[in-house]
Amino acid sequence: KLPLPDASADVIITDPPYGGNVQYMELSDFWVVWLHEWINVDGVTDKTNEAITTRHRGFEGAKDLRHYRDMLYKIFKECHRVLKPHRWMVMTFHCKEFKVWSALHLAAHDAGFVMAEHDGMIYQPGIKNHEHTINLRRSGSMLGDFILSFQKVETQPRFKQIPHAEIGRQIERLAAEAVLHHQRASLSLIYMKLMPWLLNNNLLDKISEKELVPYLANSFEEKDGKWYLKANPGD
Known part of the structure; x- marks a missing residue:
């Protein structure tokens, strides 16, 4: 829960995970081994509430699109709580997989947001030097980011x-x-x-x-x- 009262924020700017593009907490286990005394983590990180999809299935802790959507919904619902009426939640997003876009949008929709019809999505070209990074080269990635604007509403259109x-x-x-x-x-x-x-x-x-x-x-x-x-x- 955000340490903010209801309807107190003018805008929220965020950058949610792009589906399974980067396995953030799994990768962090490499350095947690050395930092565990300072960050109060015993062993590997707890990945239960990480808002991603895992690239592989069939193992304990694997996360599918349903998990991804549910976690984003909880996050966006809290954003909705602290935003003032009709204010904006703005984010960057980067993915070619329609099913991931759908999960993100439905999570925002169910939390009480509507994407702006005009200028709700602005494309930001990628940085040339980033074209050949590992996460951009994998299937489902695209060069550049989209800037998405969602407005808080009280009544969601059908x-x-x-x-x-x-x-x-x-x-x-x-x-x-x-x-x-x-x-x-x-x-x-x-x-x-x-x-x-x-x-x-x-x-x-x-x-x-x-x-x-x-x-x-x-x-x-x-x-x-x-x-x-x-x-x-x-x-």
Whole structure:
């Protein structure tokens, strides 16, 4: 629990774990061995309440997406408690896995937050020297971060039911805005354009990452990591 009274904070800025991208406490066990006398830890760290997913399953203490979402919900609920009405929780996030995005967003939604429809997600390009670090090279990582803005609300809007065909049309329309604005667009820029709409309509559980590229391929073509508008859409 945060040492703050209810409705007392103007803004919260945070940086939650990106699913299973980094196994923070497991890695910390290497240096805890030397520091245990100063940090009052006997043996390895207690990882019970760590808000991550573990990359491997089937062992005692393994953490799945349900655990990740539940832990984020508890954290975000406490953020909701201390924020003043209609104020903002802002965070950075970095992941290509739709299921991880969905877990994060649903945790925020259930805790009483709504992502801003406009400028709710801003892409921050990555640092060139970080492109080849281990955590960025693994599957599910992307270069750069997204800055997400969630507003505290008292009444949560209900998710709309959207036909699958309309989902495809909306994906193509939003992707076209990104591509036309920049003449070309990386997948990160397209994500930035798509994610607020997909998240606020709870659609990430209905469309997988593998389905996204075929949607884009209807109207765009990919060259050297960039997407361009096709001369003859539908070919």
